[in-house]
Amino acid sequence: MSGVKITGLPKLLKQLDDRFGEQAIQRISDNALIDAAKELVKVLKIEFAKFEDTGASIEEITITEPMAINGVRTVKVHWQGPEGRYRIIHLNEWGTITNPSPRGKGSIARAMKNSEKAYRDAVRKAIKEAL
Template sequence: MSVEVSGVKELERQLVSLFGRENLPQLVDPALIAGATLVAKTLKSEFVQFKDTGASIDEINIEKPVYDKGVRSIKIDWKGPKDRYKIIHLNEYGYTRNGKKITPAGTGSVARSIRISERAYRAIVQKKIGDKL
């Protein structure tokens, strides 16, 4: 079985023709979960640098893969008893208090961890899908 791909849409079309739309999640979901686990691990290592109580690290959560606008995707968010999702954006972008820009120690940590793990994420997803082909 050989597949020649020139783009993401072409890849999806060929995978659907090989496996069928209903079997595609069984092929793609393990790859997405493995990639998301890597990104979550990188997030945790970035958050250790400015750890206080560790709640932001403990509440990192990987959701189940779902279709989002016709594309299979997975979401990493913050869920837990301390509701850290409410302040993650403040930590990421900073904030203004009394006209003064405040930049916390963790500013840019989410973007940095995504940038760090991007190539490894793609490699893991490609390997997991390639193993099933």
């Protein structure tokens, strides 16, 4: 297996940092992350609508504010709300011993795969608008 080596990235990042400043770069990055997460949520809602029961799993999809985790800006998409759907999302995605193939099995993985292009486009658009 051959690998690709990218050179000059640290230099490019330093030039952007010098030109716009660290806070501006972080703001641009945060806006891009939020826009991309919203695109993922749209696709998640479409996937979850296919096997909707009460609709609580769709209603409780939440996006966190951008945060730094191990020095990397991150936005989390998770489930939070009064119905406590976060407890069963894993079971819907992977199944259980007694129900190995629930109706929503693999829906999160499908949503992530189907939203990859939209995610990249949202990041690209946010960066272009900022620059």
